[in-house]
Amino acid sequence: MGKRLADIGVENTEDNRRKYRQLLFTTNKELGNYISGVILFHETLYQKSDDGRPFVNLIKQLGIIPGIKVDKGVVPLMGSEGESTTQGLDDLSQRCAQYKKDGCDFAKWRCVLKVGKNTPSYQSMLENANVLARYASICQMNGIVPIVEPEVLMDGNHDLERAQKVTETVLAFTYKALNDHHVFLEGTLLKPNMVLAGQECPTKYTPHQAAQATVLALSRTVPAAVPGICFLSGGQSEEEATIHLDAINKCTAGRKPWSLTFSYGRALQASTLKAWKGKDVKAGQAELLKRAKANGAASMGKYVAGSVAGTAGDAGLFVKNHQY
Amino acid sequence: MWSRITPVTRPGSRGYVGGVEGINTRGQVVVKDKEEGGCDGLNSLPSLYIDLCLGSNDTLNVAAHNTLARWYCRGEEGRLKESGDDIAVREPVPAHSVVSPQINNTRAATMTTYFSYPDESLQQELRRIANAITAPGKGILAADESVSTMGKRLSDINVENTDENRRKYRQLLFTTDKAVSEYISGVILFHETVYQKADDGTPFINLIKEKGIIAGIKVDKGVVPLMGSEGESTTQGLDDLSQRCAQYKKDGCDFAKWRCVLKIGKNTPSYESMLENANVLARYASICQMNGLVPIVEPEVLPDGEHDLDRAQKVTETVLAFVYKALNDHHVFLEGTLLKPNMVTAGQSCSKKFKPEEVAKATVVALSRTMPAAVPGVTFLSGGQSEEEASVHLDAINKCTEAKKPWALTFSYGRALQASVLRAWGGKDENVKGGQAELMNRAKANSEAALGKYKWGSCQGYAGDKGLFIKDHAY
Numbered sequence: 001m002g003k004r005l006a007d008i009g010v011e012n013t014e015d016n017r018r019k020y021r022q023l024l025f026t027t028n029k030e031l032g033n034y035i036s037g038v039i040l041f042h043e044t045l046y047q048k049s050d051d052g053r054p055f056v057n058l059i060k061q062l063g064i065i066p067g068i069k070v071d072k073g074v075v076p077l078m079g080s081e082g083e084s085t086t087q088g089l090d091d092l093s094q095r096c097a098q099y100k101k102d103g104c105d106f107a108k109w110r111c112v113l114k115v116g117k118n119t120p121s122y123q124s125m126l127e128n129a130n131v132l133a134r135y136a137s138i139c140q141m142n143g144i145v146p147i148v149e150p151e152v153l154m155d156g157n158h159d160l161e162r163a164q165k166v167t168e169t170v171l172a173f174t175y176k177a178l179n180d181h182h183v184f185l186e187g188t189l190l191k192p193n194m195v196l197a198g199q200e201c202p203t204k205y206t207p208h209q210a211a212q213a214t215v216l217a218l219s220r221t222v223p224a225a226v227p228g229i230c231f232l233s234g235g236q237s238e239e240e241a242t243i244h245l246d247a248i249n250k251c252t253a254g255r256k257p258w259s260l261t262f263s264y265g266r267a268l269q270a271s272t273l274k275a276w277k278g279k280d281v282k283a284g285q286a287e288l289l290k291r292a293k294a295n296g297a298a299s300m301g302k303y304v305a306g307s308v309a310g311t312a313g314d315a316g317l318f319v320k321n322h323q324y
Numbered sequence: 325m326w327s328r329i330t331p332v333t334r335p336g337s338r339g340y341v342g343g344v345e346g347i348n349t350r351g352q353v354v355v356k357d358k359e360e361g362g363c364d365g366l367n368s369l370p371s372l373y374i375d376l377c378l379g380s381n382d383t384l385n386v387a388a389h390n391t392l393a394r395w396y397c398r399g400e401e402g403r404l405k406e407s408g409d410d411i412a413v414r415e416p417v418p419a420h421s422v423v424s425p426q427i428n429n430t431r432a433a434t435m436t437t438y439f440s441y442p443d444e445s446l447q448q449e450l451r452r453i454a455n456a457i458t459a460p461g462k463g464i465l466a467a468d469e470s471v472s473t474m475g476k477r478l479s480d481i482n483v484e485n486t487d488e489n490r491r492k493y494r495q496l497l498f499t500t501d502k503a504v505s506e507y508i509s510g511v512i513l514f515h516e517t518v519y520q521k522a523d524d525g526t527p528f529i530n531l532i533k534e535k536g537i538i539a540g541i542k543v544d545k546g547v548v549p550l551m552g553s554e555g556e557s558t559t560q561g562l563d564d565l566s567q568r569c570a571q572y573k574k575d576g577c578d579f580a581k582w583r584c585v586l587k588i589g590k591n592t593p594s595y596e597s598m599l600e601n602a603n604v605l606a607r608y609a610s611i612c613q614m615n616g617l618v619p620i621v622e623p624e625v626l627p628d629g630e631h632d633l634d635r636a637q638k639v640t641e642t643v644l645a646f647v648y649k650a651l652n653d654h655h656v657f658l659e660g661t662l663l664k665p666n667m668v669t670a671g672q673s674c675s676k677k678f679k680p681e682e683v684a685k686a687t688v689v690a691l692s693r694t695m696p697a698a699v700p701g702v703t704f705l706s707g708g709q710s711e712e713e714a715s716v717h718l719d720a721i722n723k724c725t726e727a728k729k730p731w732a733l734t735f736s737y738g739r740a741l742q743a744s745v746l747r748a749w750g751g752k753d754e755n756v757k758g759g760q761a762e763l764m765n766r767a768k769a770n771s772e773a774a775l776g777k778y779k780w781g782s783c784q785g786y787a788g789d790k791g792l793f794i795k796d797h798a799y
Contacts, residue, residue: 120437166437172652179645185693216698220658224728225692254659255697257730 010278025058032063034296056103067106083124096142106145129177149191156198171221185225211247219254228259233267241267249301261299271310450660458701462509463735468542483751498531507771510538529576540579556597569615579618602650622664629671644694658698684720692727701732706740714740722776734774744785
């Protein structure tokens with residue numbers, strides 16, 4: 001959050017973070033037409049608005065389901081070429097039980113894989129898939145729907161085809177691990193990367209091509225029992241993320257028995273932050289609503305490209321080696 | 325095809341095969357095609373690398389060193405025979421396939437995401453066949469009983485198990501009226517049948533194809549025991565499978581079938597058995613696709629036992645997860661495969677009886693949790709079910725709304741399509757028409773079931789409703 005605030009010249013204090021999240025959760029009720037869930041950071045779950053109302057209540061009043069990030073960040077894998085796994089399993093069951101009591105109904109855990117000459121390695125795919133499956137299993141024990149996020153980073157100069165192969169392989173490991181751990185698939189969601197070429201790939205691909213690669217990869221690996229897929233936006237700009245989502249929903253290259261929607265951070269908030277700049281709440285909320293509506297349309301294959309211009313414009317939101 | 329070795333000794337130097345350029349990284353040798361002058365471009369010929377395990381500064385002279393070398397390409401291995409200047413290399417792969425160079429083992433372990441998709445024309449060919457087999461309202465007649473299994477079927481109707489009787493029986497099936505192709509999209513054959521002819525000399529393959537039905541071939545060579553396991557098995561047949569597939573494709577087959585068997589017991593199926601059977605199925609599938617054949621993947625969980633429906637579902641889910649992980653590991657093109665699983669049913673000796681709707685739900689849920697949407701369809705095996713049971717269950721599965729079903733759900737029945745046919749025929753020429761009528765009836769019933777439109781009980785077969793269960797069915 002510090003980085004986001006620094007970008008708009010706002011100091012990273014607890015109160016500023018609270019004010020920003022307050023902006024989000026006091027948005028007009030219309031937001032609930034496009035946003036079904038919001039993923040929170042631990043601190044935010046227990047914060048309140050200026051007039052003392054808990055954020056979690058504001059969220060629920062909008063008809064939105066609160067969720068909670070439960071992982072504790074990436075740690076390096078010894079012997080690997082800069083690869084990582086994600087930690088956070090210790091006492092996870094008790095934490096989930098508490099979050100459930102405090103109003104959360106779903107959780108999120110992010111694993112990170114990188115496309116390189118020798119990566120992702122077998123070790124990294126196996127380990128990240130396994131830790132995602134353990135997390136998912138523990139969540140379900142506590143009545144929380146686990147969002148499973150095996151993000152294949154956009155860093156690199158690999159082409160679209162390589163991105164597709166890596167994504168397929170990573171997802172196959174993921175679903176084998178979920179099966180091994182007896183995770184109830186109908187009560188999970190997947191938060192994958194879209195299949196896109198690396199940031200430094202000299203070839204540029206159309207949204208149609210990216211959509212096709214994405215749909216094929218998913219149709220080859222994600223069982224029909226999974227209710228839905230909520231894409232991460234990665235380093236895409238707001239408009240890119242919306243256009244790609246729309247193209248995916250329009251794509252007929254493969255069967256798509258799950259819903260295909262968004263779980264966007266930067267790609268939903270870039271313009272919001274820019275318009276707010278720490279001062280103008282209404283302007284910020286207007287941007288949020290605009291972008292949410294655009295993505296809502298995209299999730300049904302009904303978005304008209306360019307029809308929503310955001311304050312952040314088309315600026316790429318790519319952060320190298322995105323850690324969090 | 326004879327290939328000439330062109331030695332390239334230093335790492336970093338370049339060589340060509342059929343227009344595809346490769347770089348040696350370890351003092352490897354690039355095989356040069358004798359017809360190299362007329363290369364067709366990137367997709368025409370595979371690259372072959374011969375790993376002679378040389379040091380980077382070694383001078384290569386294969387004949388002089390009398391060195392035996394191995395060459396690798398996908399799924400194939402061979403030996404070089406020294407014979408003066410020209411060195412013969414066995415024809416490795418057909419023109420169709422795409423081969424990735426085998427990189428030495430230490431690096432391969434890290435680069436698990438490097439592989440090639442089949443080239444576009446192969447993808448289209450495999451998709452075409454798989455989609456045609458699973459066209460709405462159509463399914464497969466499994467007529468691939470081995471000689472010994474056919475012997476059991478014939479002895480049940482007091483007919484002697486001779487070549488001629490087997491031929492006559494299959495002739496009955498394949499001279500059925502063309503209308504049967506409205507219900508039957510494919511037929512699985514046993515090796516001998518591919519090369520048999522009708523009384524008037526027409527090859528069976530032609531009879532089948534004239535009706536617009538696709539011919540398939542059973543390619544496995546039966547089960548063998550797994551040492552240390554509790555009566556578990558794997559299936560053999562991989563040796564020379566590529567050449568056999570290439571030949572079957574030439575001879576008119578477009579798909580293949582390979583059956584693995586898993587058994588539910590107190591301690592089974594074991595991890596070993598699930599891992600091994602999944603892997604061998606994936607190797608078979610990969611080899612088939614290299615040769616333009618659609619592989620039907622059959623991981624049968626036997627109905628033998630006292631386990632209930634719940635246990636059957638869990639086992640089936642776990643087995644299928646292993647299968648699809650193995651298919652992914654071996655880069656099998658899912659859109660060009662079919663699955664031939666068991667329906668999820670309780671064990672034959674289970675005291676509790678389950679309704680067709682319960683069986684359907686367990687089956688559909690199990691598949692939705694394991695089978696990717698990219699697979700065009702499921703062609704269920706009938707196992708020990710009677711003809712009517714198999715039709716009713718298939719119908720219930722197609723009517724079931726308990727889970728998403730993005731694939732076709734149809735039949736690949738052997739006993740459950742032929743029991744009445746055999747009884748009506750009884751080995752007698754004058755009963756051929758009667759036998760064919762039975763086939764037509766039951767095929768139609770299953771076609772309706774594959775569309776969720778079968779009226780239970782409306783098809784009365786000659787064999788009645790007798791269960792067709794054979795304990796520990798080996799084949």
